[in-house]
Amino acid sequence: MTTPSASPAPGSFLELRDLRIHFPTEDGLVKSVDGLSFKLERGKTLGIVGESGSGKSVTSLGILGLHKGGRAKISGEIWLDGEELVGASQDHVRTLRGKKMAMIFQDPLSSMHPFYTVGQQIVEAYRIHHKVSKAVARKHAIDMLGRVGIPQPDKRVDSFPHEFSGGMRQRAMIAMALSCDPELLIADEPTTALDVTVQAQILDLMLDLQREFNSALIIITHDLGVVAELSDDILVMYGGKCIEYGAAEDIFYRPEHPYTWGLLGSMPRLDREPTERLLPIKGTPPSLINVPSGCAFNPRCPYRERTGGKATTEVPQLVESDGGHLVRCHMPREERRAIWENEIKPMMEGV
Amino acid sequence: MSADEKGGVSVGASDALLSVQDLKKHFPVTKGLFKRQVGAVRAVDGVSFDVRRGETLGLVGESGCGKSTTGRLVTRLLEPTGGKVVFDGHDITHMTQPKIRPLRRDIQMIFQDPYSSLNPRHTVGAIVGAPFRIQGIKTEQGVKKAVQEILELVGLNPEHYNRYPHEFSGGQRQRIGIARTLALKPKLIIADEPVSALDVSIQAQVVNLLEDLQNELDLTYVIVAHDLSVIRHISDRVAVMYLGKIVELADRKNLYESPMHPYTNALMSAVPIPDPARRKDRERIRLQGDVPSPLNPPPACRFHTRCWKAQVICKTEEPPLVELAPGHQVACHFPENADKVSASAAAKIVQNVDEALDPKRPVA
Numbered sequence: 274m275t276t277p278s279a280s281p282a283p284g285s286f287l288e289l290r291d292l293r294i295h296f297p298t299e300d301g302l303v304k305s306v307d308g309l310s311f312k313l314e315r316g317k318t319l320g321i322v323g324e325s326g327s328g329k330s331v332t333s334l335g336i337l338g339l340h341k342g343g344r345a346k347i348s349g350e351i352w353l354d355g356e357e358l359v360g361a362s363q364d365h366v367r368t369l370r371g372k373k374m375a376m377i378f379q380d381p382l383s384s385m386h387p388f389y390t391v392g393q394q395i396v397e398a399y400r401i402h403h404k405v406s407k408a409v410a411r412k413h414a415i416d417m418l419g420r421v422g423i424p425q426p427d428k429r430v431d432s433f434p435h436e437f438s439g440g441m442r443q444r445a446m447i448a449m450a451l452s453c454d455p456e457l458l459i460a461d462e463p464t465t466a467l468d469v470t471v472q473a474q475i476l477d478l479m480l481d482l483q484r485e486f487n488s489a490l491i492i493i494t495h496d497l498g499v500v501a502e503l504s505d506d507i508l509v510m511y512g513g514k515c516i517e518y519g520a521a522e523d524i525f526y527r528p529e530h531p532y533t534w535g536l537l538g539s540m541p542r543l544d545r546e547p548t549e550r551l552l553p554i555k556g557t558p559p560s561l562i563n564v565p566s567g568c569a570f571n572p573r574c575p576y577r578e579r580t581g582g583k584a585t586t587e588v589p590q591l592v593e594s595d596g597g598h599l600v601r602c603h604m605p606r607e608e609r610r611a612i613w614e615n616e617i618k619p620m621m622e623g624v
Numbered sequence: 625m626s627a628d629e630k631g632g633v634s635v636g637a638s639d640a641l642l643s644v645q646d647l648k649k650h651f652p653v654t655k656g657l658f659k660r661q662v663g664a665v666r667a668v669d670g671v672s673f674d675v676r677r678g679e680t681l682g683l684v685g686e687s688g689c690g691k692s693t694t695g696r697l698v699t700r701l702l703e704p705t706g707g708k709v710v711f712d713g714h715d716i717t718h719m720t721q722p723k724i725r726p727l728r729r730d731i732q733m734i735f736q737d738p739y740s741s742l743n744p745r746h747t748v749g750a751i752v753g754a755p756f757r758i759q760g761i762k763t764e765q766g767v768k769k770a771v772q773e774i775l776e777l778v779g780l781n782p783e784h785y786n787r788y789p790h791e792f793s794g795g796q797r798q799r800i801g802i803a804r805t806l807a808l809k810p811k812l813i814i815a816d817e818p819v820s821a822l823d824v825s826i827q828a829q830v831v832n833l834l835e836d837l838q839n840e841l842d843l844t845y846v847i848v849a850h851d852l853s854v855i856r857h858i859s860d861r862v863a864v865m866y867l868g869k870i871v872e873l874a875d876r877k878n879l880y881e882s883p884m885h886p887y888t889n890a891l892m893s894a895v896p897i898p899d900p901a902r903r904k905d906r907e908r909i910r911l912q913g914d915v916p917s918p919l920n921p922p923p924a925c926r927f928h929t930r931c932w933k934a935q936v937i938c939k940t941e942e943p944p945l946v947e948l949a950p951g952h953q954v955a956c957h958f959p960e961n962a963d964k965v966s967a968s969a970a971a972k973i974v975q976n977v978d979e980a981l982d983p984k985r986p987v988a
Contacts, residue, residue, distance in 0.1 A: 324823040438914045468686035470911045473894035495824055498896030502903050521900035539828035541857035544897045553828030557793045
């Protein structure tokens with residue numbers, strides 16, 4: 274589908290407009306991403322937070338164009354540096370991957386080829402975008418491995434992925450993603466499989482490299498701690514939709530959506546006095562085939578009675594609550610703020 | 625360190641439900657046709673602790689530190705290489721299977737992965753009812769009724785008795801696993817990463833459930849996890865492990881407010897704080913490199929290769945796990961937060977520091 278959109282190219286480096294990625298299955302249509310819009314500038318970091326099945330990974334694969342040619346039905350617009358990608362051909366998007374945009378996957382062992390050495394895999398990616406000899410590309414690979422903190426890079430370049438430890442593998446993965454200086458880097462749960470001390474090293478490394486290359490970074494995770502460390506803006510996803518978007522400070526200090534409250538209340542925190550009990554969200558995340566009617570969160574929402582019956586009948590709109598802080602909730606703004614200040618915040622801070 | 629040295633520290637046999645002394649597990653590494661042993665992975669290498677009745681002990685550490693192996697040794701899913709495990713007055717270290725079976729009623733285990741720990745071809749009723757069948761226990765109103773009561777206790781619908789595991793979400797499966805451990809009203813539950821495979825909002829549900837069950841059924845927990853925030857929330861006392869050893873053991877408040885072992889400090893400073901305002905001014909201890917291989921652990925203090933305080937003595941003499949402050953055991957020659965240290969222990973530390981500053985003096 275190559276309908277040139279009527280809307281002009283945006284000024285932002287990356288902009289998604291009403292992106293929808295649906296998968297037809299035997300059981301019904303899975304609306305993994307259902308109307309997602311956001312903007313991201315160079316040098317900035319966006320954190321996408323959500324539980325499993327909220328559509329965060331499908332979004333990232335969609336931006337990279339990895340759903341093209343599959344069964345996915347994609348609509349909407351993805352603008353990357355003045356270029357629209359949803360309508361672009363598969364071959365064209367392939368030339369952008371690696372150089373313009375790259376991805377760090379969650380599980381480095383299964384996303385690297387076990388038969389080739391780490392060096393060969395970096396060299397291959399580099400030589401697709403740069404017409405250089407193998408020797409030059411190899412030097413570059415060694416250089417990249419050194420920069421992500423792998424000891425003895427000139428020796429380790431000839432190692433196979435299985436010879437690396439988990440943390441080193443993730444570093445090699447980052448080296449591979451960064452080998453062509455991508456302008457957009459998407460990291461999908463980059464540290465979930467790692468121990469905390471290694472996670473700290475990797476997060477520091479990603480921040481340093483982002484500063485150096487001034488690239489735009491999207492970090493996808495379920496760990497609110499990781500998001501708080503890295504992100505300028507945060508997008509909270511639930512059931513394929515953005516339910517809250519704002520600056521990191523908005524989301525952590527002035528959250529307005531009951532789901533965001535639930536996420537924050539579910540998480541034990543080391544930086545505060547221990548609370549007696551956690552405040553979990555009841556129920557389980559919805560199946561994307563059977564998204565609840567009206568507000569997708571309504572079966573789990575403790576405040577559904579306060580929406581005047583709209584919770585199950587009407588899908589709430591994503592409305593700006595305050596400069597750049599968007600919330601998808603039926604409750605009026607003043608009521609949401611009152612609930613946060615008077616009910617949720619005191620409980621989370623403990624007595 | 626021998627168990628005798630620790631004698632003053634350990635609690636009396638009456639209030640310790642589980643007592644572990646110098647527990648070891650070495651997995652042999654073999655080579656060649658005749659499986660000649662060429663080495664051993666020292667997964668657990670001399671671990672001692674007590675678990676008191678009704679408390680929750682958290683075992684925390686990075687992958688490969690031996691925390692899960694410790695859990696499996698205590699439940700005798702693995703045969704210890706050395707040391708002693710005493711449960712409720714019985715030495716179960718090398719007890720034979722027929723003898724240990726009656727005791728298994730009292731020690732149960734919750735596993736990490738709710739997907740692989742339930743038999744996909746058995747119904748929930750069969751899974752949760754299995755302990756009754758295996759132990760040959762007759763209940764008053766039949767097994768089905770008993771199972772349904774347990775399902776209700778863990779927050780599952782008792783009508784789902786005939787469903788299969790694949791019909792449940794991850795959180796619900798973990799509840800099934802918990803229901804199975806509760807079937808025979810055990811005294812001690814070992815939970816190996818009970819929430820790490822679950823979504824954030826579900827984690828909190830399961831953590832709350834574990835706490836409620838402990839209050840209701842008077843359970844004792846050993847919780848093995850890598851997540852320091854979850855461990856702090858749920859535990860009364862916490863043991864930090866590194867490469868098969870306990871490096872620090874203290875009650876929750878002391879451990880988290882004034883950690884003494886440099887490794888504990890580094891671990892805590894590495895946890896991301898969910899507060900965007902703090903990211904700029906926080907100081908993080910960056911540990912270099914990875915955890916060394918347990919196949920060939922560093923000599924003496926195992927942390928010395930990554931420790932910023934390491935001196936000569938750390939490479940030559942292993943620091944024993946000793947009580948430096950009331951209820952606070954640490955294995956380090958140069959502990960942090962030394963103001964909390966009791967007088968006798970402080971003298972030893974001062975001596976260590978002197979020796980470190982004066983390298984000409986021979987190391988003791």
